[in-house]
Amino acid sequence: MRIALDVMGGDHAPGPIVKGAVEATRDQPGLTVVLVGPTERIEAELTQFPEADRDRLPIVEASEFITMEDKPVEALRRKRDNSIAKCWGLMARGEVKAVVSAGNTGAMVAAGLMNAKMYLPGIRRPGIAAIFPSHQGPIVIMDVGANLAAKPEDLYQYGVMGAIYSEHVLGVTAPRIGLLNIGSEEGKGNELVRAAFTLFQQSHLANRFVGHVEGRDLYEGHARVVVCEGFVGNVLLKAGEGAVEFLFSVLNQDFAQLSTALPGDLGLQLRDRLRCIKTRFEYQEFGGAPLLGIQGACIICHGSSGDRAIHNALRVAATMAEVKLNELILDALADSPAQPSHADANPVPLGSDPNPA
Amino acid sequence: MRIALDVMGGDHAPGPIVKGAVEATRDQPGLTVVLVGPTERIEAELTQFPEADRDRLPIVEASEFITMEDKPVEALRRKRDNSIAKCWGLMARGEVKAVVSAGNTGAMVAAGLMNAKMYLPGIRRPGIAAIFPSHQGPIVIMDVGANLAAKPEDLYQYGVMGAIYSEHVLGVTAPRIGLLNIGSEEGKGNELVRAAFTLFQQSHLANRFVGHVEGRDLYEGHARVVVCEGFVGNVLLKAGEGAVEFLFSVLNQDFAQLSTALPGDLGLQLRDRLRCIKTRFEYQEFGGAPLLGIQGACIICHGSSGDRAIHNALRVAATMAEVKLNELILDALADSPAQPSHADANPVPLGSDPNPA
Numbered sequence: 001m002r003i004a005l006d007v008m009g010g011d012h013a014p015g016p017i018v019k020g021a022v023e024a025t026r027d028q029p030g031l032t033v034v035l036v037g038p039t040e041r042i043e044a045e046l047t048q049f050p051e052a053d054r055d056r057l058p059i060v061e062a063s064e065f066i067t068m069e070d071k072p073v074e075a076l077r078r079k080r081d082n083s084i085a086k087c088w089g090l091m092a093r094g095e096v097k098a099v100v101s102a103g104n105t106g107a108m109v110a111a112g113l114m115n116a117k118m119y120l121p122g123i124r125r126p127g128i129a130a131i132f133p134s135h136q137g138p139i140v141i142m143d144v145g146a147n148l149a150a151k152p153e154d155l156y157q158y159g160v161m162g163a164i165y166s167e168h169v170l171g172v173t174a175p176r177i178g179l180l181n182i183g184s185e186e187g188k189g190n191e192l193v194r195a196a197f198t199l200f201q202q203s204h205l206a207n208r209f210v211g212h213v214e215g216r217d218l219y220e221g222h223a224r225v226v227v228c229e230g231f232v233g234n235v236l237l238k239a240g241e242g243a244v245e246f247l248f249s250v251l252n253q254d255f256a257q258l259s260t261a262l263p264g265d266l267g268l269q270l271r272d273r274l275r276c277i278k279t280r281f282e283y284q285e286f287g288g289a290p291l292l293g294i295q296g297a298c299i300i301c302h303g304s305s306g307d308r309a310i311h312n313a314l315r316v317a318a319t320m321a322e323v324k325l326n327e328l329i330l331d332a333l334a335d336s337p338a339q340p341s342h343a344d345a346n347p348v349p350l351g352s353d354p355n356p357a
Numbered sequence: 358m359r360i361a362l363d364v365m366g367g368d369h370a371p372g373p374i375v376k377g378a379v380e381a382t383r384d385q386p387g388l389t390v391v392l393v394g395p396t397e398r399i400e401a402e403l404t405q406f407p408e409a410d411r412d413r414l415p416i417v418e419a420s421e422f423i424t425m426e427d428k429p430v431e432a433l434r435r436k437r438d439n440s441i442a443k444c445w446g447l448m449a450r451g452e453v454k455a456v457v458s459a460g461n462t463g464a465m466v467a468a469g470l471m472n473a474k475m476y477l478p479g480i481r482r483p484g485i486a487a488i489f490p491s492h493q494g495p496i497v498i499m500d501v502g503a504n505l506a507a508k509p510e511d512l513y514q515y516g517v518m519g520a521i522y523s524e525h526v527l528g529v530t531a532p533r534i535g536l537l538n539i540g541s542e543e544g545k546g547n548e549l550v551r552a553a554f555t556l557f558q559q560s561h562l563a564n565r566f567v568g569h570v571e572g573r574d575l576y577e578g579h580a581r582v583v584v585c586e587g588f589v590g591n592v593l594l595k596a597g598e599g600a601v602e603f604l605f606s607v608l609n610q611d612f613a614q615l616s617t618a619l620p621g622d623l624g625l626q627l628r629d630r631l632r633c634i635k636t637r638f639e640y641q642e643f644g645g646a647p648l649l650g651i652q653g654a655c656i657i658c659h660g661s662s663g664d665r666a667i668h669n670a671l672r673v674a675a676t677m678a679e680v681k682l683n684e685l686i687l688d689a690l691a692d693s694p695a696q697p698s699h700a701d702a703n704p705v706p707l708g709s710d711p712n713p714a
Contacts, residue, residue, distance in 0.1 A: 071542065071544075106540070133603075134603070135603070135606075145539055148539075148546070148547045149547075180592060182502055182505075182587075182588055182591040182592065182595070183463070185428065187428075189505070189588070190505045190506070190588055214595050214599075215591070215592045215593070215594070215595030215596030215597070215598070215599055216595040216596070216598050216599040216602075217599065218596055218599050219599045219600065219602065219603035220599075228592075230539075231539055231546070231547055231589065232588065232589050232592055234539040234572070235537060235539065235572045235585075235589050235592070235593060236572070236592060236593070236596055237572070238539070238571050238572030238573040239572030239573070239575055239593055239596065239597065240572070240596065240600055241572070241573050242571075242572055242573040242574065242575050242576045242577075243576065243597055243600050243601070244600070244604070245573075245576065246490075246491070246492070246576035247601070247604060247638065249492075250634060250637070251608075251634060254630060254634055255630070258626070258627065258630060262619070262623060263620065266619060266623075269615070270615065270627075273611060273612070273615060277607060277608060277611055280607070281604065
């Protein structure tokens with residue numbers, strides 16, 4: 001199993017990115033991680049891991065990289081030798097089974113979606129699945145921003161793909177599917193969700209479809225796959241992240257005062273707990289967000305990813321390839337009531353300029 | 358100042374609702390709260406408050422009420438003598454300056470918006486403003502679900518109204534306005550936000566407009582008014598609520614174990630803190646969500662509102678009338694670059710059936 005890793009992606013690149021690759025190859029004997037980035041910097045990082053199996057950590061030179069601040073489509077055009085495009089190139093030529101990056105999400109999605117040959121046959125628009133925690137375990141929210149012009153058929157396909165990911169990668173048995181809406185009764189919401197509701201009801205997934213799910217009920221986990229349009233999903237994802245940060249900063253501030261009054265190491269214990277609980281709400285655990293509906297596999301990691309997040313992402317990417325996720329998706333789509341057309345000629349991926357000059 | 362209160366609205370009605378009214382009249386000598394609901398039940402509740410100034414707590418009989426499970430528009434038609442419609446009727450006839458309810462949000466909005474005469478002149482579509490906490494203090498998010506078919510002009514008007522609410526009710530000096538988006542650079546997002554961006558830039562609010570705000574940055578409070586389309590706003594509101602519930606349930610569970618090991622009353626102290634911090638994230642504090650853009654004032658309280666939330670909502674409603682919020686809004690709109698048309702003939706309020714048989 002070969003996976004391409006964008007060594008220059010992420011706030012802390014390249015150090016923890018290379019470290020994550022070294023750890024992943026150590027844990028998974030069948031795994032080769034192709035390190036894509038500036039050879040010299042990668043070599044320098046690798047000297048810190050003399051025990052690394054260098055045969056399974058080949059380097060592919062990419063002299064440029066796209067920053068978090070770069071405009072995705074513009075940067076992909078301007079920086080011809082960038083690490084993200086190189087990763088996708090390797091996958092397009094069949095040299096790797098998956099690509100992983102903690103870099104510019106818009107560029108990562110655009111690099112894949114600009115090449116319509118990379119779409120899985122029958123998939124109208126690929127989508128990003130984010131993994132949220134819930135009382136029942138991880139839930140899949142899809143799409144969180146790859147597609148800002150979703151049609152009802154897209155939402156249906158997100159349900160199909162999200163359920164397969166939930167079952168075969170996250171290990172959830174017969175995951176139930178819900179449609180994110182602003183009320184739980186039938187007939188609620190905007191045109192998009194009402195039409196998608198009907199599609200689900202008429203599909204072979206009808207018995208797994210639990211109908212509308214409100215934001216408030218997400219964390220109950222009654223639906224393990226929650227489908228939504230990309231703009232809403234992206235707001236949900238980022239606001240969730242912001243809320244957790246805010247809440248824990250308030251808690252930390254408050255408990256800092258309390259913990260000084262505690263005897264022995266209880267104060268320390270308290271703050272350790274808090275840190276530990278916060279981790280459960282963070283991205284690292286779930287190994288990043290997969291872009292589903294493409295030929296191969298693609299995992300987009302959070303910009304702040306450390307070595308553990310990269311390690312997890314590589315493990316998840318390998319699993320996606322091993323379980324033959326795309327074949328499962330194609331089988332499921334064959335049963336679909338929707339009439340999926342091939343990818344539009346001009347997809348509008350996240351962050352692309354929809355009004356190019 | 359007379360305000361109509363839906364005594365039958367909310368999960369705990371009528372007990373805490375009546376109590377909140379009694380407390381509000383006690384604290385605000387100039388306030389009269391018209392209690393709208395079944396006279397007998399209200400009288401029964403009032404016997405618990407012998408000290409209450411009954412002259413400032415008149416009753417208006419409403420024999421029916423709309424439940425949380427009722428379909429709003431259908432219920433408004435079927436239950437002719439319901440307390441929500443009665444409240445709005447009082448305001449339409451000028452007998453009260455404001456209406457307050459913790460009942461069915463969809464019915465509360467629909468009852469107001471079905472009567473186009475209740476729209477403030479020049480306002481295309483009224484919107485609900487929700488108050489979120491942030492590092493800088495309360496922020497206004499608008500719209501959170503009154504309008505599911507927002508146009509760029511609506512978002513602009515939400516900015517105008519939200520800023521006036523922030524300044525004159527929440528006491529924020531020259532609040533900055535942001536547009537909720539999935540990226541912070543210009544040109545990001547869907548057509549709606551891109552068009553709204555231009556409207557803000559060309560308006561007299563340009564110097565207060567900070568551009569796009571991502572979900573992640575909401576809680577930083579750099580923008581004290583964040584404008585969005587109703588579906589997104591509603592998801593944001595409810596998901597935020599769900600996240601806080603989920604997070605505190607995890608914290609409670611974890612700390613319950615820790616706190617038994619703490620000496621003295623430290624365990625109790627710890628859990629009290631946690632409860633106290635949670636309160637800061639809850640709705641009660643902010644006195645409910647105002648529906649802005651209507652003749653008069655309307656506050657929609659959370660379904661779980663207790664007497665404190667109702668008390669706060671009545672105080673806020675009184676403030677809205679006292680500061681002449683609507684006159685301020687009309688003045689600000691006169692400076693608007695947008696060409697607001699009058700309310701559409703067929704508004705689609707939250708929860709209404711957009712495809713009536």
